[in-house]
Amino acid sequence: MGKEITSRSENYSEWYQDLVIKADLAENSAVRGCMVIKPYGYAIWEKMQRALDQMFKDTGHSNAYFPLFIPKSFFAKEAAHIEGFAKECAVVTHYRLRNTADGKGIEVDPDAKLEEELIVRPTSETIIWNTYRNWIQSYRDLPILVNQWANVVRWEMRTRLFLRTAEFLWQEGHTAHASAEEAMEETTKMLGVYADFAENWMAMPVIKGVKTANERFAGAVETFCIEALMQDGKALQAGTSHFLGQNFARAFDVKFTNKAGVQDYVWATSWGVSTRLMGALVMAHSDDDGLVLPPKLAPIQVVIVPIYKNEEQLAQLNEYSQKIKKSLEARGISVKYDNRDTHKPGWKFAEYELKGVPVRIAIGPRDMENHSVEVARRDTKEKAVYQVVDLDVKIEHLLNQIQENIYNKALSFRETATWKADTMAEFTDILDNKGGFVHAHWDGTTETELKIKELTKATIRCIPLDNKPESGSCILTGKPSTQRVVFARAY
Numbered sequence: 001m002g003k004e005i006t007s008r009s010e011n012y013s014e015w016y017q018d019l020v021i022k023a024d025l026a027e028n029s030a031v032r033g034c035m036v037i038k039p040y041g042y043a044i045w046e047k048m049q050r051a052l053d054q055m056f057k058d059t060g061h062s063n064a065y066f067p068l069f070i071p072k073s074f075f076a077k078e079a080a081h082i083e084g085f086a087k088e089c090a091v092v093t094h095y096r097l098r099n100t101a102d103g104k105g106i107e108v109d110p111d112a113k114l115e116e117e118l119i120v121r122p123t124s125e126t127i128i129w130n131t132y133r134n135w136i137q138s139y140r141d142l143p144i145l146v147n148q149w150a151n152v153v154r155w156e157m158r159t160r161l162f163l164r165t166a167e168f169l170w171q172e173g174h175t176a177h178a179s180a181e182e183a184m185e186e187t188t189k190m191l192g193v194y195a196d197f198a199e200n201w202m203a204m205p206v207i208k209g210v211k212t213a214n215e216r217f218a219g220a221v222e223t224f225c226i227e228a229l230m231q232d233g234k235a236l237q238a239g240t241s242h243f244l245g246q247n248f249a250r251a252f253d254v255k256f257t258n259k260a261g262v263q264d265y266v267w268a269t270s271w272g273v274s275t276r277l278m279g280a281l282v283m284a285h286s287d288d289d290g291l292v293l294p295p296k297l298a299p300i301q302v303v304i305v306p307i308y309k310n311e312e313q314l315a316q317l318n319e320y321s322q323k324i325k326k327s328l329e330a331r332g333i334s335v336k337y338d339n340r341d342t343h344k345p346g347w348k349f350a351e352y353e354l355k356g357v358p359v360r361i362a363i364g365p366r367d368m369e370n371h372s373v374e375v376a377r378r379d380t381k382e383k384a385v386y387q388v389v390d391l392d393v394k395i396e397h398l399l400n401q402i403q404e405n406i407y408n409k410a411l412s413f414r415e416t417a418t419w420k421a422d423t424m425a426e427f428t429d430i431l432d433n434k435g436g437f438v439h440a441h442w443d444g445t446t447e448t449e450l451k452i453k454e455l456t457k458a459t460i461r462c463i464p465l466d467n468k469p470e471s472g473s474c475i476l477t478g479k480p481s482t483q484r485v486v487f488a489r490a491y
Helices: 012-022 039-058 072-076 079-088 125-135 180-200 247-251 276-285 311-329 345-354 365-369 391-416 424-433 446-456
Strands: 026-028 035-037 069-071 090-094 097-099 106-108 113-120 144-153 167-177 207-210 222-229 235-245 255-257 263-265 267-274 302-306 335-337 359-363 372-377 383-387 418-421 437-441 459-464 484-488
Touching (some): 012 026, 012 276, 035 039, 039 144, 039 276, 072 079, 072 113, 072 125, 125 144, 125 167, 125 247, 125 267, 167 180, 180 207, 180 222, 180 267, 222 276, 222 459, 222 484, 235 247, 235 276, 276 391, 302 311, 302 345, 311 335, 311 359, 311 365, 311 391, 345 359, 365 372, 372 391, 383 391, 391 418, 424 437, 424 446
Parallel strands (some): 302 335, 418 437
Antiparallel strands (some): 026 035, 069 113, 090 113, 144 167, 167 267, 207 222, 222 235, 235 267, 255 263, 359 372, 372 383
16 A cells, blocks of 8 residues: 555655645646545544633633625725735635536526625634624623634645645634734644643654744734644745734724723734644654554554454454553543454554554464464564553553654654744845754744745745844845744645
């Protein structure tokens, strides 16, 4: 099975595409630019959803749902917002079809034109803030802490499964506050939630930072982000949290009476992550033999494969294996027992290696006699014989070890692929021959930022929140700079 996947060193892009398809995560659909998320892939997304959803609820948020369609006039109310999304919008203009005159096909009924076109949501700030106007009159109505799990459409022309598709799944939080300080606290809190999820669930180290003015979300005052490094040395933006100021409240006339009895505009945030995290999960950890999944997000954490020669042995192994399965499940471990007689054990081993199952247990008649099992871990390929006594505790400990090891491996890779550049020549050499994150001085202007992107295809991923002041000179213009920012080529 593994041999059907292009190697990373040969062609990283094809390796990724092969792996997503061969591991049954997703496939291209009949609709250009859209994907079908297959059951195994969706099971990973569900685990992501459950973890994030609980984290949102633990921080006081509730789920709601808002319409898929947004009146065109709503977008016109916030100039920066529409400018940022205008080229990506799908527009509904009619509401009915009819048979063609020859009866051989169908066509759009020209008499069914909408009075106002509807935008298929690329994001929901406009429809939500129009709604919040009806919910908010006083400081007593604040804060509003709402999250939505939904799909959105951004009409991408160059697509790649999970990383960039015309339609994708995501969550979007939209909150309303009585003060700028409270809104900013919310913005940074949710950035912390995303970083916690990325590192402790996805086993993916991230840099927390703020975007430059040029890279901000359309309509935001500040955009904060988490940036991760993939194995090919490219960066991937894994989540964003936006301080929207009073921009959308002004656009939709959302005012409240504060404690002093004075009317003011509401302060806002929005924040989101999407199925792009699925792509990040694949690219951050996997190898030429298939997926490498952190146990916390693996749909199957342990697979048990019986090794037998006849039906009598299988019957005995079934009973023995089911007892082990139940003991593991009692500790909250997800287990699959694969006793299919349609495939040989070697084929099954390759299948579960391809799908990234963290732990494989093989059991044969001799193992049963010795009250033992053979355990193989996906991350290191190591095998060991475990006694069945307290096997549930041992496997639980092993899963924790694997989760930690996958994170440490990704962190070690990032550290070895993080550089400093003081000249444009150094900067270009690193990007062309090494890849990774490059910490370099920048003069703070959008003009220089865009020129560096034009020359190198590298963008400023973020200004790290833990940045320390450091005097220097911009790598392009030589003008003074007070800190280094993080550059990289990116997805």
